[in-house]
Amino acid sequence: SRHPNAMLLTELNWECLLHLFSFLDKNSRKGLGQTCRRLLWVFQDPSLWPLLHFHSPAELTKDNFVLGSALRHLSICWHSSQVKVCNVEDWMKNELQRSICSLHKHLVDEFLLQVSN
Numbered sequence: 001s002r003h004p005n006a007m008l009l010t011e012l013n014w015e016c017l018l019h020l021f022s023f024l025d026k027n028s029r030k031g032l033g034q035t036c037r038r039l040l041w042v043f044q045d046p047s048l049w050p051l052l053h054f055h056s057p058a059e060l061t062k063d064n065f066v067l068g069s070a071l072r073h074l075s076i077c078w079h080s081s082q083v084k085v086c087n088v089e090d091w092m093k094n095e096l097q098r099s100i101c102s103l104h105k106h107l108v109d110e111f112l113l114q115v116s117n
Contacts, residue, residue: 060111
């Protein structure tokens with residue numbers, strides 16, 4: 001049984017919940033958001049998502065984040081087993097980097113098309 005002075009996480013007010021979520025990464029936010037309807041609503045609050053960083057092409061799925069008017073920065077960057085690729089200017093890339101990027105270009109373009117609609 002619950003301690004008489006104990007408070008459930010879901011009894012916190014909206015601002016407190018948003019503040020708590022702001023400390024979590026995308027995956028942790030998603031996990032917490034899946035526990036109940038109220039926390040899912042917090043997960044879906046656009047103000048929680050001003051910055052988006054993706055570290056792997058597999059993360060580029062719509063249910064990992066929320067896009068809204070609060071979004072100010074989108075960063076897509078990942079490492080292949082050999083080299084850091086996508087934060088290098090195109091003209092500075094070597095052949096290996098170019099070939100790795102070309103593999104993912106379609107995926108990134110598709111993603112950007114989806115989220116901009």
